[in-house]
Amino acid sequence: MSAPGSVVLDYTLHDLYNADDQDYDICMVNAYAPPPSIPLAAHIPAIKQFPVQAPLCPAYDQDELTRTILHLVAQRFAFCAGPMRILVLESESQKSQCSSHGRSQADISKVFSQLQEKQRPLPLFVPISDLSKFRLDAKTKLAVTGPLDWFSHIPQVIDPRIHYNLLSKRGLAKSGLPTPRTIVIDTVLSPSPTEPFTDKDLQPEIARMTKPILETPIPFIVKVPRITGVGQGTFIVHTEADRSSVYEVFLEEVKLMLLALNPANECLATCNVIIQEMVPGETASLNFFVTQTGRAIFNCCNHQDVDDAYIWSGGLVSYNEQAVLESQYRETMDAVAHFLHKHGYYGPAGVDIMTDETGVQFVVDLNVRITATYHLGPLRGHFTRRGFSEAAAMSTFRLTCTQAEFESHFAEELCSGSLVLTAWVHLQEASLVTMTVAARDRTGLQEIVQKVSEFADNFASTDHSYTS
Template identity: 35%
Template sequence: MDPAVPITLDYTLRDLYSDNNEDDLNTTLIYYPLQFGYMHESPSAKYVYGYTLQSDDEKAASSFAMAANMVPQRYAFSAGQMPLIILDFDSSNKLKEENHKTCQTAGELPTHQLDIRRTFSQLIPNQRPTLTFVNSPGSISLGSGAQIAVLLPTDCLSHLPHVVHPETHYEILSKRGLALSGLPTPPSQVIDTGLVDSDDPSLLKQEVARMIESIDQRQVPFVIKLPQSISGMGTFLITTEVERGRVKTLLAEQFGVMLRQLNRSNHHLYPCSIVLQDFVTGPVVALSLFITKTGQPRFIACCEQRFDEQGHWIGGSISYRQQARRRETFAVIMQMVADFLRSKGYHGPAGVDIVTDDRSGEQLIIDLNVRVTGTFHLGPLTGHFTKRGLFEAGMTTVDFPYSRDKFEQMFADDIRNGSLIVSGWVHGESSQLSHAAITIGARESDELDEYFGRIKTATLHS
């Protein structure tokens, strides 16, 4: 069978960074598994994230770990030919070190590096990132005049020159930052902590009780947002009193964990502030854009989002025929976001989740992700799909009980005809499970739904 034709993107992050700005040819991406930062931080870390608070469900924890390990390849798929440094980390450092030694002896690359290279090898050569793996932040070497762009600021990289100051980036990523931004959002209440640090256990206990009490005082339905969250983790929709009670019990412990991350180096960043927000009903879209250095917004894609039964984000879909209309529909709010981010000194990719209020018709921002989004790549893939007559596309993240080789054998025809792209894949360390990001294209929306169904069915085979 003939191999798949290499994928050509309409444009890449490199193109967007360098648009009318030759300085940004020196931008270096540094991506890492989500858990890298907090596994390498001290108890006095400045940049802390609520998504580290996970349940004790072993299967869910394993899936989350694999999803975290897939972050670098999934978010860098549309990077283009620019430097990409990946902090080489998995959840079992000792195992990784042993495997690394074995691979060095055998002249082979570790499996997780092969997974990443295999994903990028699907792209035409001049759109593949210039890839470097490093074992620690201290071993990172940048070119002359280079600045780094990251998904999330972290202490272990704060010594390096950033495109956007880490403190500023952390602020505009936060739910508090959005609530106080002046951008149109649902009515929101910010609950700040009065603590400067978490040294006094009695004060800590009192503060947890105060924050829990604020949840009691809010009328349902409403949304609770932890300060920094990702993929739906750290966001809780409260629609009933039963749900309020369940979430209060869950958060009573998690607030304590969160407040213990407070210290004198980060209290001015409000890392423990929560947001209580009115729940607004209406259609929601996920808008991806790029803000140039001069503050101009570049429309990338406007997608529908996909969530699992727990409310965690698992992907999204796009209708290419609707993109011109949606660009026009959301042009004003897109410019407002660009103006706000430029006022903070930010330029680069961003995502905006917008709800159109069923009652008033007002467009309201319910989330602002100041980084590459999970569906960003669906914009650069427009030409790849539409020239094949595929005007609906989507991406889903899913676990498979087998290897990438087997999956690609099962879907060989789809890969060859360009309707299916493996935009991320990681193999589990201690099981036969794999975690993947699968991007697909179809002619019509009902066919796309059927395609998603085929992918879901494939998770049951072993």
């Protein structure tokens, strides 16, 4: 791991929150909602008010899933937070196991130690079972990755019901922002407080909501309204075979969405299918910050890598191109910031912008939260001062090596500052790791990415089986 204090960020989220007159102190909590298909420990309340979807979610060991959505996300997203309080959630099993609790604290402390002392986040570990009693002082509000039932009683930067809509694909389709042509198929069913839906209710509605998948001309895109941190939320239909497989996925997914409907979330329009026109063109991902007065502060513009299943697998940034890219996308970024500010949001955000062959820009995705590539902006000076103009935030690796073995293998990169660990979470027999790498040019970046990938292949663990 990089030497203590060796990473100096150009700015932090703490700086950005205070860029305009800040009315409140901010306490951040970075955590994903658990996928509805995999229950967590019995003491962790299920998510009912703000449901998420996770179609094709892989099987996970329960402890690994908990540490992924609570600890990995907490480290990675808080890396550029700066000196503000960070709420780190723990499960009851971790609370009762002193060694596990201590390991979690040591992991996050070591990762944050790479930052100069005055830029280190201030973690506050809170068991989920104690959240109902947790309170912030009157001058502090919570900034969340996404609305979670667990925090409904705590004052937040934005009303969680509004935040839920801003994060949903339905919300983007109805936003008035320039998007590709989109059809939203909402459910017409209304949940009863006492009587659950019967199969007689469900089957006709599932058929009605999924029928457009069978009828829309190819190619097109199908989305669920809100995706958790695991699973797949976007499906591209290129062929009739794609259509058939996506249709089968959504037969089950629409049923799950309908069963998750209840009187507490009905007003949030949580059950819908989104079908979007596929627009050919170049896509850029912008990270920016919306201040409390509505200004858009540019962070960075990067290229997102997605795999064949349209799941995020990394983000690449060229620092020498940032000034041109900011100018190119400034008008659309300002429009998105104005939209978010109008709905009461301020804080970090990401937007994917596609430019078609005529030069028209479309908003194809909107992440009203911190993103997995947000830290690439604040790390610019750290890398460029060392002569590195290209950088990549890499997806999560599951490694069976020790931390010492990793640091020995990448001693040169850690010493030169071309590799920065943004999360290291110990499991029982492996570790979850995220990192950012940089090089002088794209060829050099490909080489270091390949070196990391080959090392990960040698120490990979693929046992994600779920055990209750």
